[in-house]
Amino acid sequence: MIEIRNMSKWYGDFQVLKDINEEVKEGQTVVVCGPSGSGKSTLLRCINGLEPFQKGEITVDGVSVNDPATNLYKLRTEIGMVFQRFELYPHMTALQNITLAPMKVRNWRRREAEAKAMELLERVGIPEKTHEYPANLSGGQQQRVAIARSLAMEPKIMMFDEPTSALDPEMIKEVLEVMTDLSKSGMTMIVVTHEMGFAREVADEIIFMDEGSIVERGTDISFFQNPKSPRTKDFLDKILI
Amino acid sequence: MFDAVINNISYLMGGFWVTIKLAFFALAGGIPLGILVGLGRISSNKWVYYPVTLYVNIIRNIPLILVIFWFYFVMPIIIGSPLDPFPSAVISFIIFEATYFGEIIRAGYQSVSKGQIEAGYSTGLTYIQTTRYILIPIALRRMLPSMITQSIVTYQDTCLAFVIGLPELVRRATIVDTLEVRSIQLFGFVAIVFFITCYIGSVISRRFEVKREEGG
Numbered sequence: 258m259i260e261i262r263n264m265s266k267w268y269g270d271f272q273v274l275k276d277i278n279e280e281v282k283e284g285q286t287v288v289v290c291g292p293s294g295s296g297k298s299t300l301l302r303c304i305n306g307l308e309p310f311q312k313g314e315i316t317v318d319g320v321s322v323n324d325p326a327t328n329l330y331k332l333r334t335e336i337g338m339v340f341q342r343f344e345l346y347p348h349m350t351a352l353q354n355i356t357l358a359p360m361k362v363r364n365w366r367r368r369e370a371e372a373k374a375m376e377l378l379e380r381v382g383i384p385e386k387t388h389e390y391p392a393n394l395s396g397g398q399q400q401r402v403a404i405a406r407s408l409a410m411e412p413k414i415m416m417f418d419e420p421t422s423a424l425d426p427e428m429i430k431e432v433l434e435v436m437t438d439l440s441k442s443g444m445t446m447i448v449v450t451h452e453m454g455f456a457r458e459v460a461d462e463i464i465f466m467d468e469g470s471i472v473e474r475g476t477d478i479s480f481f482q483n484p485k486s487p488r489t490k491d492f493l494d495k496i497l498i
Numbered sequence: 499m500f501d502a503v504i505n506n507i508s509y510l511m512g513g514f515w516v517t518i519k520l521a522f523f524a525l526a527g528g529i530p531l532g533i534l535v536g537l538g539r540i541s542s543n544k545w546v547y548y549p550v551t552l553y554v555n556i557i558r559n560i561p562l563i564l565v566i567f568w569f570y571f572v573m574p575i576i577i578g579s580p581l582d583p584f585p586s587a588v589i590s591f592i593i594f595e596a597t598y599f600g601e602i603i604r605a606g607y608q609s610v611s612k613g614q615i616e617a618g619y620s621t622g623l624t625y626i627q628t629t630r631y632i633l634i635p636i637a638l639r640r641m642l643p644s645m646i647t648q649s650i651v652t653y654q655d656t657c658l659a660f661v662i663g664l665p666e667l668v669r670r671a672t673i674v675d676t677l678e679v680r681s682i683q684l685f686g687f688v689a690i691v692f693f694i695t696c697y698i699g700s701v702i703s704r705r706f707e708v709k710r711e712e713g714g
Contacts, residue, residue, distance in 0.1 A: 333619060342613055347614075358621035361627050
């Protein structure tokens with residue numbers, strides 16, 4: 258579903274991503290972890306074309322992201338993205354946040370879009386918050402609305418950029434539950450997170466990034482038990498406590 | 499008790515009308531120019547950004563009364579004929595207020611988080627759709643209370659035009675006062691007129707602020 262080949266990116270002279278190779282198959286969940294500044298978020302932003310990259314290739318469902326002929330707007334309708342700080346539109350209710358893109362991009366009728374939104378709010382467990390503005394929602398509720406907003410476009414892939422890092426501990430669980438269900442339902446997912454419990458439960462592959470490179474990769478438990486590099490071991494010791 | 503005011507009411511209200519007209523033209527010109535100034539201040543084109551920034555910094559660091567004076571006395575030298583106080587005052591106000599409105603617009607634009615814009619793009623919205631449905635509504639809501647406050651300030655500032663002899667409300671009260679010597683009631687009347695009109699404006703402004711909180 259996603260193929261990244263020999264991909265590199267620079268900010269001026271500074272190389273943020275170094276020769277990245279990765280493949281995410283349909284229905285897989287890949288967890289990306291690593292210290293801050295290691296290029297995890299930048300990698301996600303390159304996959305949906307929010308940021309350009311200079312070398313290599315990324316294809317999503319057969320479409321090349323860096324081909325100038327590619328319609329990035331169209332490509333992004335297939336890739337949902339959830340942000341660390343939720344980024345809900347503050348002037349719209351939960352319902353309006355969710356229906357905006359289906360109505361404007363997919364040209365759905367209001368009634369259709371609202372029915373879909375209600376179904377999704379039900380799915381993320383907050384149907385009673387339909388007409389609330391983001392300011393009146395807790396962090397966990399906001400993030401669940403943000404997930405519903407992305408799902409409303411019926412994307413083939415969902416990307417999560419540290420979705421629980423800005424949340425209080427008691428809200429982390431409710432968001433992770435939604436993500437776990439989503440992963441188990443067969444959604445193709447790339448998740449930047451340090452929630453190793455989540456990784457253990459649903460990840461088909463865990464990759465560890467440091468200084469712009471993928472330094473370690475493993476399927477589930479092997480990753481935690483015998484990290485090959487001392488850098489990974491050190492990092493895992495810190496986040497697993 | 500208000501004899502001096504009552505005896506000269508039509509003359510005084512004529513001055514109030516001049517005040518209203520001046521405020522109207524100052525805002526009708528100052529807000530559109532302010533929008534252009536605001537766009538210039540967020541422009542990435544240095545040929546736009548630097549001249550606009552220079553203009554904003556110069557004007558914002560000069561008292562309004564000097565801008566009015568300067569324009570009134572210097573323009574005739576440049577254009578070769580004397581300028582009426584009214585158009586001269588209108589132009590001075592537009593030049594001055596546009597810098598303040600421009601800064602409000604710049605701040606409103608910059609208050610919209612880059613993440614909200616990217617969230618829009620991530621769902622497939624185009625540049626125009628993102629601007630239309632996300633950027634502009636959010637920025638406008640944040641700007642509105644400041645815009646109304648600045649409009650009220652502009653309206654109050656119009657009385658500074660008396661320095662170039664424009665017969666607006668304050669100027670006319672001064673003229674009546676030299677004849678009737680009733681300073682307290684005359685300027686009390688002027689204060690009441692300004693208070694009532696500004697108070698209405700601030701009530702409207704506060705309503706927008708409450709609305710903004712409801713809507714995040």
